[in-house]
Amino acid sequence: MKKGLFIFLGSMTFALGTLGIFLPFLPTTVFYLLTGFFWLRSSDKLYQKFVQSDKYQRYVKSPIIEKKITNKGMIRMFLMIFIIFLIPGLLVDNTIMRISLAVVYICHVIGLTWYLRGKKARKFKSEKIGELD
Template sequence: MKKYLYIGLGFLSFGLGTIGLFLPILPTTPLYLLTAFLWLRSSETLHQKFIQSDKYKKYVGDPLVKKKMTNKGMVKMFVMMLIVFAIPGILVDNTIMRISLVVVYLAHLIFLTWYLRRKDKVKVGEAE
């Protein structure tokens, strides 16, 4: 039963992630990560097909796993994050919440820039 629940939720997150390719409010990458997790737990066949697909490689594999994100891609990501963080900041009149949103956004900006731009050290004996 749990296997079928994971497969169904995987299809749901995959569908929403694919819609997110066209609607900037839906985050494609986290939904595709969720799809990979759910299908990993339920169906090896679906998981392998998904991680070998072009969409997975474009939105998850290259930018997050291989750290091959262009400057244009990073700017686009941070602008979308700014919009998503700004919406509740504009709609709710609470200073503490606005400060919290700014701090969380800046933490994302710093950590993601560091993570995506750092070069992993190759251990002795490993090929690049």
């Protein structure tokens, strides 16, 4: 029962993540991370196929795990986050909410810049083991 539920949820998050490639308001990376979480716990075959796919490599492994993101990619990411934060800021006439959105956006910019640019990528355990041989 649990395995079937996780396969279903993984499939749903995979579909939403794939839609997020084309729709800027859906976060592709977040949904792909959830897909990996669900499929890791339900089906090794689905998980391995997903992790080896070019979409996973492009949207999760390269920018998040290996921290290889271009300046253009960073600007695009921050622009999409800005647009998402701008929509409620324009629709709701509440000064406190607008200030809160601005503060959260600035925290995103600082935090993500620090995470993606401030530290070197960690090597995978398999790479470390390979170096010892």
